[in-house]
Amino acid sequence: SIGLLRDEKGKTVFRTEGGPLKEVLDRVEERANYGDTASGRYLTDEFANEPFGWDFEVVRLLVLSLLRAGKIEATSKGQTLDTVTGVEARETFSNNNLFRQASFRPKKGIEFEELVKASDAFRDTFGSEVKELNAGAIVSELRKEVARNEDVVGSALATLTAHRLPGGAVLEGAIGQMKAILRGSEDNAIATFNTSHRAIKDAIKRAVELEQALNEPRLHDLERARNAQGSLWSFLSREADISDELRSRASELEDLLQRESFYKELPAIEQDTKALEVEYQKRFDEALDARVNAYTAAFEKLVKTPGWTEIDEDQQRRLAEPFQRGQKRDEGRVPIPQLRADRDACGGRLSIAITELRRIIDGDRVVTVSVASYFAEGIETEEQLQAALDGIREECSRLIGAGKKVIVQ
Template identity: 25%
Template sequence: ALRHNTKLQDARYYDADFDRTTFVNLYPFLPAHFDVLLHLLGALAKSTGGIGLRSAIKVVQDILVEGPEGQTPVAERPVGWLATTVTLYDALEKDIRRAAPSIHKAVGKVLVRFPDSAIHQEVAKTVAVLQILDNMPVTPQNVTSLMHPGIDARSRRDEVEAAIKDLMADTLVPFGEDKEGSLRFFSEKLNDIDQERAQLPVRSMETRRIQSEALKEAFSPLPSTRLHGSLAVTSGLKVLSGTMISSIAGERETIQTVVEFADPQEYETARTRLLDESRQRSAQHTIFLLGRTSPEIDEKLAEIFRCREIGQRYRNDPDQEVKEYCAAQADRATKLSGDLERLLKRLLSQGSFIFRGQQTAVDSLDHDLLDAAKKHLAEVAGQVFDRYAEAPVRAETTLAEKFLRAGNLNAVTSAIDPLGLVQVSGGIPRINTDHKALVSIRDYIDRTGTVDGKRLTDHFTDAPFGWSQDTLRYLVAALLVAGEIKLKVSGREVTVNGQQAIDALRTNNAFKTVGVALRDERPSNEVLARAAVRLTELVADTVIPLEDEISKVAAKQFPQFQLRYGPLTTRLETLGLPGVETLRSLNQDLADVLLTDGSDAPQRLGGEESPLYDALRMARQIDVALRNGLESTIRTLKSHCSEIEALPDTGIPGGLRSDLEEAIALVRERLAQDDFFKHAPDLNTTLTTIQARTRDAVVEMAAAQKNSIREAQEELQRLPGWG
């Protein structure tokens, strides 16, 4: 036991071990005491030049025979008593006062501040000796070992540590730790700084910040759990100080843990208050953590503040001793912060979690505060996100796009439909619109009306749902395919699956500005049937009378119609034919339908009257007629008509003009009609007639001309001067 109680820590210059012979020869000294004495005399000699300094033998003799002033000589002590560093200090006090006056003065202050406490005085003297030696860590263990008073005495470690705390807490004693953690007395300058430190007024704002830092460390990392194995739920951390709640970490988390410390006398009152408050709607996502406060909290907060503040004030002081002091203060603040963190955790572990009117003792869940918080959060998360189970998946970013690009519901697999929204009934795949997640979205839109993607996302990613944004877009895509909703993209309504819908639901950013609304009504079966029949006629391929199929065919075929019929407008304008405005409207209608991926194709083609269908039929007939030679016929007719109408009113030309006047009028009448293309045979016949009559007139004019030439020749021959 003696060896254990006198063991030194990191004291490489001192021999603390001994055997029976050594102990008997040196008693009442131990080997370490002789080493300390020799090194101490050497250190004092360096400071004084050895003037007036006794030898080691003389010092030992004085201790054994005479004893320090006012104390019993060692020779008269009872057997079992041991010499200590206190004995050495008392024997060399005058030499220490001369060689290390500041240290001696500091010990004197301890004697004044603690006149009736031998343990405080002994600790001070031992620290003074070790500080002068400066070759051994001045730790509580070494101080205790060198102060061990007797062979059979128990260890005084607890008393020594208590005395050290008292000395450090006394503002008039220049005692503390250096940056390595060794105990020491400070110089006068440091003593003044330490006095200033002791008198620093504690600012409540700073102590609140320090406490918040300690709580943040106590709850690091923040409590978290996983709901249904896919939703990561983390609790933010707040602290209540007075009437003010401050966020410490995770302020954006849905669930918040609010820490409050109550006076032990008022703990039950605070608990009752929090139980009532936790039942309020405003606190439905709040976990209250109530613990009992302790005076030790305020003591540590004040001490940490002073350590930091004094270090901040003197951090730029050039004095090396001051720099070391500031470093020691910083280390002490760090150590105290750790102590404060452990204290807060211990106090809270003895407290209670309060949530929605239910109280749970922290230590009933786990003795470790953080583990208890995690276990409690696992229960709370299920209540806060009680509707997450409607869509308990974390969809990948591209899921909505993949679902839409599948096109046919028969091609949808579990990989792109993790919630199993597509179900087969009677061999026909359909979207299960009664799925709870789809019903929730539909009900929300029904209550709020048209809602943009951002607002929809904010609602369903928060409690009580907690769905991911990617999962929500996948669900919206399913509702669109099912025909339950319509999207509003750049002012246009999209009701079917297509490129516009894919672009709108491809990313979370794109979805933010997209409007989402319930469909007021869907095309009736009669409308779908008419649209399918008409579209079948237009594309020369069977179209199934389903809204999605009609829209897909329209989205695929209408670009071809644009390419084929687009140039007709210019051709008709060039020919001066009617129908230009109709074709322009047709081109615009085709573009509008394509802008919505054919969403309104069923309505446009399935009405009792369909201007789009009529225009497409007309365009097709015009295109066919012009390709079959009508354009050449009309150009030739117009040329002939214009030239004939320009002929004189007399003679053969006049006769020709008169004969063809009715035919030309009929041509102009028919070319002015919207269905001019229907009269292609008549126009060809009329052209043939005009050409034949014109040819006859030319022949007649040629014969008349020939006859006139002959008559003129005969008249010339009858003239007297001829020939």
């Protein structure tokens, strides 16, 4: 037993003054005193560590118990929950992801001390003073400021989401608190603000910085960076002669693109991206040149092959097509492995084209003899060499005697 209940004058109540419930309540209050909320994710991560080692289900049960005991309130999907009986509460505590995203704070009435705290937090967050130190006036001004900034934070979150950039969870959490302030009662609005004003201030600051940093050209540069770190580096990392410096840059780029503060690292991201792009382009150009040179030489050899001028233009066009295609430089972004594979296949394609040329001219008389098959086991002695040559001679003689024209490959 983890000792959640105790008897008080014949009634069973939650034991919040000690044991596991106090540990959780202490963490919630610590965060609240700092001006931040304790999310479900924070609490489950915190109590998974030593000396507690509590699993997810245990932490969720403890938080639910505190809510039922009236010690804490929750914010989920912009709604304030102060009871476990509502639909929203059941949804939040039965859905793992919603529980992780929900935030929790101590449940307190609005005392003068809380109004002073809200006034100080307002000045710290928005840079101006509230005009009156009463709940109605504070909440009115608070909601105006929150409403004014909600769109900025929401727009920044939409940009991060649309472009698959990190840091959205921080903004999303703050938007939940802002919605709770706008929709809840005056008491809830002040309690929510007092325990989340740092998160709201940070989110507004980050949203403004993101708006200034992420114009269209920079978003395009970030897409380039992701392509360089993903597609380009996926190829380059398998190359045998990549320098340690480039590997270090690729590792740094991966790290920078995963940081929530990536927008402060744009110059470094651009430098790392450029280094990967330059190296890839160098190898692309080399592979393209090698393919073009191979197919240019093969085409020149094909058109000088005896019999080329004896076939018609359509036949010439069909045989020449693979070699003319291999000489093109404007095919778009062909992957380097494909360029290399095309280059390696050039010799075989030339042999096929020449054989086809002979077949067009001489019909079924043309046969091909593969010299390689006679040397498949390798040659170590003169006797083996002589035997291979004799085999080739005998096969060619047999075919010639049968009226065939032999092409040796």
